[in-house]
Amino acid sequence: MKTLRHVNWAISFLCAAAVAAQTSHPASTRGSCLAGQSLPEAARELKLGHIAKARVIADGLHRCTGLTPRQRFDLGLIYGRLHDFPNALALFRSVDDDVPNLQAHAYAIALGQFELADYSGAIETLQHLRTQTPLDNDSTNLLAASDSKAGRYQDAYALLVEQVHKNPVEPLGYLNLITLLTDVGQLEQAEKLSARAVEVFPGNVQMLLVHGAASTAVGRLEEARNDFAAAVKASPQLADPRFFLAVTDYKMGHYDTAAHELRAAIAAGIVDADLEYLLAECLLKIDPGDSVDALKELDRALKSGSPAVQAHVLRGKLRLEQGDARDALPDLEKAHRLAPDLRSATYNLARAYAALGRKAEARLLFEQIDRQSVDMVNELNELRIKQIMQ
Amino acid sequence: MPPRPSNPNCRQQTRRGFLSTCARLGASRLLRRSPLALACAPPKATTARSGFGGQFVDIAAAAGLTLPTIYGGTDRKQYILEADGCGCAFLDYDNDGWMDIFLLTGTRLDGNPEGNSNRLYRNNRDGTFTDVTLQAGLQLAGWANAVCVGDYNNDGFEDIFCTYFGQNRLFRNNGDGTFTDATQAAGLAAPLGRPVWSSGCSFVDYDRDGHLDLFVSQYIDFDLATAPRPENDVNCRWKGVPVNCGPRGLAPAFPAQHVLYRNNGDGTFRDVTREAKIGGKPRAYGMTVVAADFDEDGWQDIYIACDSTPSMLFMNNRDGTFREEALDRGVALSDDGAEQSGMGVAVGDVRLTGHLDIFKTNFADDSSVLYHNDGRAQFTDITRPSRIGTETRFVSWGTGIADLDNDGNPDILVVTGSVYPEVEAKLPAYPNKSPRIIFRNLGDGRFEQVSNQAGPGIATPHSSRGCAFGDFDNDGDVDVLIVNMNEPPSLLRNDLKTSHHWIKVKLIGTRSNRSGIGARVLVHYGGKVQAQTLASQSSFFSANDPRLHFGIGPAAVADIEIFWPSGTVEKLRAVAADQLVTVREGGGIASRNPFPAPRNQGSGKP
Numbered sequence: 001m002k003t004l005r006h007v008n009w010a011i012s013f014l015c016a017a018a019v020a021a022q023t024s025h026p027a028s029t030r031g032s033c034l035a036g037q038s039l040p041e042a043a044r045e046l047k048l049g050h051i052a053k054a055r056v057i058a059d060g061l062h063r064c065t066g067l068t069p070r071q072r073f074d075l076g077l078i079y080g081r082l083h084d085f086p087n088a089l090a091l092f093r094s095v096d097d098d099v100p101n102l103q104a105h106a107y108a109i110a111l112g113q114f115e116l117a118d119y120s121g122a123i124e125t126l127q128h129l130r131t132q133t134p135l136d137n138d139s140t141n142l143l144a145a146s147d148s149k150a151g152r153y154q155d156a157y158a159l160l161v162e163q164v165h166k167n168p169v170e171p172l173g174y175l176n177l178i179t180l181l182t183d184v185g186q187l188e189q190a191e192k193l194s195a196r197a198v199e200v201f202p203g204n205v206q207m208l209l210v211h212g213a214a215s216t217a218v219g220r221l222e223e224a225r226n227d228f229a230a231a232v233k234a235s236p237q238l239a240d241p242r243f244f245l246a247v248t249d250y251k252m253g254h255y256d257t258a259a260h261e262l263r264a265a266i267a268a269g270i271v272d273a274d275l276e277y278l279l280a281e282c283l284l285k286i287d288p289g290d291s292v293d294a295l296k297e298l299d300r301a302l303k304s305g306s307p308a309v310q311a312h313v314l315r316g317k318l319r320l321e322q323g324d325a326r327d328a329l330p331d332l333e334k335a336h337r338l339a340p341d342l343r344s345a346t347y348n349l350a351r352a353y354a355a356l357g358r359k360a361e362a363r364l365l366f367e368q369i370d371r372q373s374v375d376m377v378n379e380l381n382e383l384r385i386k387q388i389m390q
Numbered sequence: 391m392p393p394r395p396s397n398p399n400c401r402q403q404t405r406r407g408f409l410s411t412c413a414r415l416g417a418s419r420l421l422r423r424s425p426l427a428l429a430c431a432p433p434k435a436t437t438a439r440s441g442f443g444g445q446f447v448d449i450a451a452a453a454g455l456t457l458p459t460i461y462g463g464t465d466r467k468q469y470i471l472e473a474d475g476c477g478c479a480f481l482d483y484d485n486d487g488w489m490d491i492f493l494l495t496g497t498r499l500d501g502n503p504e505g506n507s508n509r510l511y512r513n514n515r516d517g518t519f520t521d522v523t524l525q526a527g528l529q530l531a532g533w534a535n536a537v538c539v540g541d542y543n544n545d546g547f548e549d550i551f552c553t554y555f556g557q558n559r560l561f562r563n564n565g566d567g568t569f570t571d572a573t574q575a576a577g578l579a580a581p582l583g584r585p586v587w588s589s590g591c592s593f594v595d596y597d598r599d600g601h602l603d604l605f606v607s608q609y610i611d612f613d614l615a616t617a618p619r620p621e622n623d624v625n626c627r628w629k630g631v632p633v634n635c636g637p638r639g640l641a642p643a644f645p646a647q648h649v650l651y652r653n654n655g656d657g658t659f660r661d662v663t664r665e666a667k668i669g670g671k672p673r674a675y676g677m678t679v680v681a682a683d684f685d686e687d688g689w690q691d692i693y694i695a696c697d698s699t700p701s702m703l704f705m706n707n708r709d710g711t712f713r714e715e716a717l718d719r720g721v722a723l724s725d726d727g728a729e730q731s732g733m734g735v736a737v738g739d740v741r742l743t744g745h746l747d748i749f750k751t752n753f754a755d756d757s758s759v760l761y762h763n764d765g766r767a768q769f770t771d772i773t774r775p776s777r778i779g780t781e782t783r784f785v786s787w788g789t790g791i792a793d794l795d796n797d798g799n800p801d802i803l804v805v806t807g808s809v810y811p812e813v814e815a816k817l818p819a820y821p822n823k824s825p826r827i828i829f830r831n832l833g834d835g836r837f838e839q840v841s842n843q844a845g846p847g848i849a850t851p852h853s854s855r856g857c858a859f860g861d862f863d864n865d866g867d868v869d870v871l872i873v874n875m876n877e878p879p880s881l882l883r884n885d886l887k888t889s890h891h892w893i894k895v896k897l898i899g900t901r902s903n904r905s906g907i908g909a910r911v912l913v914h915y916g917g918k919v920q921a922q923t924l925a926s927q928s929s930f931f932s933a934n935d936p937r938l939h940f941g942i943g944p945a946a947v948a949d950i951e952i953f954w955p956s957g958t959v960e961k962l963r964a965v966a967a968d969q970l971v972t973v974r975e976g977g978g979i980a981s982r983n984p985f986p987a988p989r990n991q992g993s994g995k996p
Contacts, residue, residue: 187630218630219817288777289836317725321775347727351720366717369727 033064239272273308276301325355443795443888446847461496477856477931536931540593594681601653607676685767695732734930738791751786788857793941796890799831807853823851860935891967908955
């Protein structure tokens with residue numbers, strides 16, 4: 001959801017901020033009520049990741065009484081990006097349906113509802129919109145997502161099929177439909193559709209990766225490898241194709257080949273901590289008894305500056321395995337801080353705490369894992385999805 | 391079983407915004423969901439450092455074990471009920487000093503084939519067996535799962551307990567070659583109503599009163615009338631192929647998670663699950679059960695391999711209650727904190743530290759795991775450094791930590807087989823039948839896979855489930871009995887090529903239970919020490935030869951320490967190699983039997 005939330009609110013906000021920047025609002029020209037300045041300023045802070053600052057600006061504007069309907073709508077978008085969906089929804093609903101226009105207004109409300117897990121509300125909003133005007137791509141996507149979340153897979157499927165038919169040269173429809181099929185376990189169909197997408201969009205790296213992923217999901221690793229190799233050839237500078245090619249070789253047990261590919265990618269100047277992390281995993285497969293070289297790769301991964309939660313976990317785990325819980329701790333604590341829901345980080349941090357006699361902290365983390373373990377429905381879905389996506 | 395597809399009740403998606411994930415950010419997330427849940431069918435080249443002495447030949451047919459284990463569909467399984475299979479046992483039911491064979495069987499959805507039954511085979515002491523099922527009164531067919539063996543009434547004859555989807559069975563050994571179904575009389579009859587799916591079982595004297603109690607693990611709440619089928623549930627798929635559903639998506643078993651029955655000492659049992667604090671831990675698909683004293687406090691603990699849920703370790707509080715601590719002690723999950731599809735369990739001492747380690751088998755695309763015990767039941771996952779983790783191709787089931795070449799370093803054997811026979815037509819990397827795996831212990835903390843050096847009995851593929859380890863021909867090595875799905879069993883005779891020495895220890899409890907179940911035995915040889923325990927179930931739903939076998943390499947003598955479940959500790963000095971010593975609790979060595987044993991050995995008396 002973070003993806004959808006981020007992408008959608010970001011897209012919407014970029015439009016809104018641009019509009020706001022171009023608009024002058026004489027009614028709000030004092031202090032924090034300078035909406036013409038404050039809205040773009042909040043956007044900048046958000047872009048820089050200064051959430052608290054953006055929040056202060058937004059709250060300042062929220063207290064203003066003279067905001068125009070459009071400014072209220074734009075402020076709603078800011079709250080959306082701040083993940084304050086109740087405030088966002090309230091602001092959207094406080095203005096007329098045609099602010100800024102029917103489509104954008106309904107979309108914003110539906111997105112807020114979606115974020116608050118009110119999927120039936122989102123569906124209702126968008127279906128009502130559809131009675132007034134044809135849905136654009138964003139609204140269609142959101143309606144399909146809401147349908148799926150509400151368990152209305154057939155409706156989602158029908159929408160996306162229609163979207164692909166209407167606009168057969170638009171990759172988005174294919175990608176969404178493939179994802180839907182994957183999520184409902186129709187892996188063979190997903191694989192077939194992705195194969196068709198590769199034909200429709202020849203040389204499209206994204207399609208090659210998706211087909212490779214779908215082939216992997218149905219256990220056809222050779223085909224997946226071919227796709228990833230083609231993607232590497234098409235875009236040798238990209239990290240993703242390199243990673244997937246190597247990961248496929250890893251899955252096939254070709255650890256030496258995978259290590260060779262990863263070393264080539266790193267030598268080509270591609271900076272991605274996952275490559276070094278995967279290389280470390282390969283080295284541990286090639287010689288499980290020797291972790292020295294793997295640790296060197298992990299050190300490099302962690303110096304590269306790109307996000308490397310897995311590398312932190314693995315380095316911590318290896319140190320833990322060597323009986324050095326104290327040395328393992330910084331990596332595992334950092335990994336847990338970066339990804340609190342990542343089980344391997346939680347579990348190994350708990351093990352490290354336990355080894356250091358910090359029983360209470362270990363217990364807390366174990367309980368966290370334990371709670372996750374018994375949440376059968378959520379866990380089931382997560383695991384199934386992971387299984388499909390592997 | 392694997393983290394398998396779900397049923398329709400669990401369809402609700404939790405991954406929010408799934409459509410945009412792929413669409414807007416590209417395909418990367420399709421693959422990069424989890425760190426490295428990568429293990430997936432790597433074909434393994436075996437590069438053995440040196441020759442492995444164990445050589446296994448399947449002599450089942452020649453030995454007269456020709457009847458198949460019937461278990462559901464052969465080419466396709468509609469329900470998980472048909473997929474899990476069952477176990478087997480080596481036991482000496484007639485006390486003649488030779489291992490007899492008990493094999494469970496299942497049935498089919500469309501009815502039990504004529505003549506299909508569990509089988510008891512008497513050892514003819516010449517490498518062959520005679521089917522004595524009928525005479526023994528053990529004829530029965532159903533969805534059998536596990537067998538555990540123990541002398542619950544301390545009369546000197548081993549009794550048999552079997553779990554079923556349906557009514558479990560306790561067969562009391564009458565001492566005259568026959569058994570009586572004592573289920574009802576012993577208070578073990580299930581309440582009327584929908585069948586319960588019991589899975590693993592283990593006799594265990596948890597309260598040290600000298601009587602074997604009984605622990606039964608439970609699997610899923612299953613109903614043929616409502617269980618989803620592959621063809622009408624899109625979620626019943628594995629790698630895109632429609633397959634049987636579960637256990638994920640199906641509710642854990644009812645009415646209780648796992649059940650502990652206390653032996654009243656009068657031939658009856660009482661359900662003490664609640665008062666023993668066993669039942670509090672919800673939601674686990676229990677499989678094989680092994681009871682042993684993992685923390686060496688003199689009291690029996692209970693480990694349960696769990697399918698698709700964290701495995702469980704019930705630590706004995708020494709007051710009739712238990713506390714579940716698998717997570718804290720490091721034996722619940724993989725080293726990434728993930729649930730695994732636990733099937734079988736072996737307990738032994740792979741690093742020769744005198745403590746009981748745990749080896750657990752799991753599903754395909756995952757490796758088995760090896761947990762090293764520090765003696766206080768704090769375990770370290772040593773799967774990777776021991777080089778066990780490179781084998782991920784097959785679904786793994788029965789297993790044992792056993793010194794297959796008598797070199798003094800216990801090895802590991804695993805039997806394998808798919809639960810989805812229909813998959814191989816589409817995905818040849820996942821065959822229905824697959825070879826057995828042997829990890830040879832190199833003695834330095836590492837193992838090497840020697841499966842292709844260990845004879846045709848190992849290399850020949852089958853879809854196997856339970857297996858039992860024992861010396862059926864009394865020649866001083868470890869042989870293996872294996873259940874194969876819808877095929878006759880395998881009886882792997884070990885034609886050992888080495889001249890290493892060995893010692894076998896048979897236990898007779900006096901203050902402890904008569905079988906000596908739960909005893910921990912340390913054998914000291916050539917500067918090494920090795921621990922074993924006598925368990926009434928291990929491997930996958932199976933029971934091993936109760937005579938503990940220690941390979942001792944070049945050593946000619948060994949010291950033996952026995953930690954009886956009663957608390958008695960017994961030490962035997964300078965015991966000569968290459969013999970079976972029978973130890974009576976508190977009385978030292980009662981008898982010595984050099985092998986190969988004469989065919990008329992054994993009195994038939996307790």
